[in-house]
Amino acid sequence: MDYGVQWDGFAAMERDVRAMVADPRWPLTPTRTRADAISRRALATQDGVCWLFGAYARWYRLDPDGQWHLSAPPASLPVRASTRPVTVPIPYWVVPTGPDFSVDRGSTQAFVGPDVPNEVTERVRDLIITHRGLRREEFPLTGGPFRQVFADEVASTVAAVWGTVMWCAYAPAFDGNEVMLSMFGEFLARPLPGDEFVRWLPPVGLADLVELYAERCRSGFPDAGLRLAALMARTAKVLRADARFRPRASALIAMIEQVLNQPWLDHTALQSGAVAHSWLLRCPPNLAPAALSEVSPGDHFRHVFYDLVEALAYTADSGADPRAVAASLLAADVASVTTDAVTYLYPWMDDGIRQAMYVTLAEPGHPLRGCWPVDGRLPEGLTPPDRSTAAAFLGAAYATGLAWCELAGATPPPTGFPVSAAVGQCLVHNRDDLPLEPTTTPRKRVTETTSDWLYST
Numbered sequence: 001m002d003y004g005v006q007w008d009g010f011a012a013m014e015r016d017v018r019a020m021v022a023d024p025r026w027p028l029t030p031t032r033t034r035a036d037a038i039s040r041r042a043l044a045t046q047d048g049v050c051w052l053f054g055a056y057a058r059w060y061r062l063d064p065d066g067q068w069h070l071s072a073p074p075a076s077l078p079v080r081a082s083t084r085p086v087t088v089p090i091p092y093w094v095v096p097t098g099p100d101f102s103v104d105r106g107s108t109q110a111f112v113g114p115d116v117p118n119e120v121t122e123r124v125r126d127l128i129i130t131h132r133g134l135r136r137e138e139f140p141l142t143g144g145p146f147r148q149v150f151a152d153e154v155a156s157t158v159a160a161v162w163g164t165v166m167w168c169a170y171a172p173a174f175d176g177n178e179v180m181l182s183m184f185g186e187f188l189a190r191p192l193p194g195d196e197f198v199r200w201l202p203p204v205g206l207a208d209l210v211e212l213y214a215e216r217c218r219s220g221f222p223d224a225g226l227r228l229a230a231l232m233a234r235t236a237k238v239l240r241a242d243a244r245f246r247p248r249a250s251a252l253i254a255m256i257e258q259v260l261n262q263p264w265l266d267h268t269a270l271q272s273g274a275v276a277h278s279w280l281l282r283c284p285p286n287l288a289p290a291a292l293s294e295v296s297p298g299d300h301f302r303h304v305f306y307d308l309v310e311a312l313a314y315t316a317d318s319g320a321d322p323r324a325v326a327a328s329l330l331a332a333d334v335a336s337v338t339t340d341a342v343t344y345l346y347p348w349m350d351d352g353i354r355q356a357m358y359v360t361l362a363e364p365g366h367p368l369r370g371c372w373p374v375d376g377r378l379p380e381g382l383t384p385p386d387r388s389t390a391a392a393f394l395g396a397a398y399a400t401g402l403a404w405c406e407l408a409g410a411t412p413p414p415t416g417f418p419v420s421a422a423v424g425q426c427l428v429h430n431r432d433d434l435p436l437e438p439t440t441t442p443r444k445r446v447t448e449t450t451s452d453w454l455y456s457t
Contacts, residue, residue, distance in 0.1 A: 009043050009083030010051070010059070010073050017041055017053045018101065027098035039090045043083040045074070049352075050086060054094035056289060057101045058306060061350040068094055069350035070302040072309035072323060075316035099285040104250065107243035108307045110173040110395035110420075111180070112198055113387045113427040116242055121179045123238040124161065128183060131157035131231060138224055142215055145208050151189045156212050158187050160228045163212065164235040166204035168248040171395035171402070173420060174199045193414035198424045200416040203402050206294045207276040214275045217266065226263055229256050244395070247290035254287055255279040293403065298348045301403040305330065305353075308396040314385055325382070327356035328368040333401050333417040335361060341408035348407070373422035384423070387430045394423040 020026065020037060042052045042062075050062040051073055061071035068091060074080060132155065139155040141147050146159040162184055166172050174181050176199055181192065194200045209232065216225035233256040239245035240253070256279075259265050269278035276294070283291055293300035305326065312322040312329075334341050339361060346354050360368040370379060384390035401417040404410075415421065 008077070008080045009085075010053075010080045013041055013043055013083075013085070014053045017096070018057070021096045021098060021101045026096075031092060031095065035090060035092055035095045038095050040085075040087045042086050042088045042090075044086045045079055046082045050088050051083075052088070052090060052094060054090070055096050055100055056103055056303075057096070058303075060094050061352070062088065063351045069348075070299070070306060071350040071353065072306045072326075075313060075322050097285065100289070102286045103289050104247050104287075105307075106170060106245070106247040107392070108170055108311055108396040108399065109244055109388070109391035110171045110398055111169070111178055111244065112173055112175045112394055112424055113391040113430055115175065115178060116180045116244075118179075120238055120241050121183070124165070124180065124235065125183050127161055127231065127235055127238070128158060131155070131161070132187075138221065139216070139228070144211055145204070146212070149189060150187050154187045156216075156228060157231060158184070160209075160212050160231050161235050162187075163204050163209040164232045164252065165239065165245075166201060167206060167209050168236060168239050168245040168252060170244050170248070171399040172201040172203060173394060173398045173416070173424075174201065195415050195421075197428060198416060198421070200398070200412070200414065200420070202412060203293075203406070205276075206279065206291065210276040210279060214266070214270060217270050222263065226260065229259055232256055233260065247287070251283050251287040251290040254284050255282050258282050293406070297403065297407045301345070301400070301407050302348050304396065304399040304403045305349075308393075308400045311389070311393045311396040312382075314389055315382060318381055320381070323353060324356045324368060325371050327353045328360045328371040329397065329419045330400065330404070331357045331360040331368075332372040333397075333419050334404065336418050337405070337413060338408070338410050341404060341410055344408040345404055373418050376418075376422055377425050378422045384426055387427065390423060390426045390430070394420055394427070397423060 017038070026034065038052065038054055042050050044050050051071075052060045052062070052068070054060050056070075058070060059073045060068045062068055134155050134157050136153060136155045139157050141150060141154060141156050141159055146156070146163060149162070150159055165180065176194065176197055178199075181199060192199045192201060213225045213229045213232070216222070216228060233253050236245075236249040236252045236256075240249040259279075265282075266275055266278055269275045280288075280291055280294055288295075289303070292303060308329075309322050309326045312325050315322050315325050330345075334345070334357075342357070342361070345357075349357070356368060359366050363369075371382060373379075384393050398417065398420040401420060402412055405412045416424070
């Protein structure tokens with residue numbers, strides 16, 4: 001059947017599946033019936049590859065070995081126009097449940113270029129001011145990663161706010177002048193990792209954040225523990241106004257509010273040391289994907305790499321394949337840290353991405369090597385067309401870097417991954433804290449706390 005060059009099989013099938021899953025009867029339909037309906041809505045491209053729009057409102061690709069992989073679809077219009085519907089057997093895990101289609105993905109933008117809104121930073125500042133003076137004897141920092149970040153006299157209330165900000169961030173790469181960071185300057189034990197422009201911060205795990213609350217409860221001070229949990233929830237409610245924080249902030253609020261309403265919920269988990277796991281079990285299905293990194297680092301890697309391919313959609317305008325470009329850029333970052341990581345990454349990639357990454361690493365003269373940064377800058381053909389696109393590219397690239405390091409047991413470079421750092425150069429002169437024109441009078445800083453501490457050694 002000839003669908004014509006104007007027909008986009010991927011877009012048409014996605015609309016069809018979304019309409020079907022949006023029916024209120026869908027979640028009540030037997031699993032076998034739902035699986036059958038989805039299996040009859042697969043697509044085959046001219047090269048024989050099968051694609052399916054399924055769970056979490058994302059696309060999946062069928063490998064030759066029969067395995068389905070989460071994978072961003074091709075961007076080429078001729079490829080998308082030459083598809084045909086097929087029926088294929090599918091596993092139940094790719095079948096939409098209903099709530100998974102209402103997932104809020106927020107924004108993949110990093111905190112470089114667009115600042116955190118002033119109303120958010122000022123409300124976070126209010127929380128710090130209110131809780132910074134609480135007695136350290138009642139809210140001690142007894143250990144864990146926060147003990148390495150903050151000075152000896154800092155109370156765990158400050159760490160609770162900081163930890164919430166970091167856990168909720170999609171990609172914790174911040175402008176060095178970002179007010180959200182500078183307000184913590186007086187509490188830190190040492191400068192944050194990064195360079196003179198971007199602070200490349202390590203991720204905060206939910207277990208580390210939860211431990212602030214759990215330690216107080218185990219030590220016989222449950223009221224202090226609940227107060228810390230409430231502070232985390234209040235911080236998350238403030239952060240929710242920024243799309244870069246919103247998905248994880250919403251998930252954290254949902255997990256914490258049940259504890260605040262029923263303080264006895266964690267009594268058993270406190271004895272077994274499984275409090276973070278207990279919190280994750282209470283996360284609603286439509287918010288659970290935001291905490292996927294806590295449950296399955298491999299699946300989390302797949303999703304953020306999917307985000308990276310989507311962030312590179314603009315490269316299709318020049319005839320490039322965003323999937324292949326993303327694979328090449330991933331190879332650039334891996335090559336700069338440890339190529340041993342591929343052993344852990346390949347099983348989580350579809351065959352197309354895996355092959356593209358392999359040839360890029362194995363063949364120095366391969367054309368995909370042309371996507372790699374040179375002298376700390378992106379090739380001209382990969383330069384994002386605007387600030388929003390650059391910020392989304394930077395965020396997705398950094399989130400992908402952190403995800404594959406977690407999966408492979410590698411340590412993220414303190415000065416950033418080569419690709420993220422190169423994208424950051426595209427934003428050097430396009431930041432909110434710089435004048436738009438040379439003749440413009442610089443606007444007044446919203447805080448009296450300077451950021452000089454960020455650059456001290």
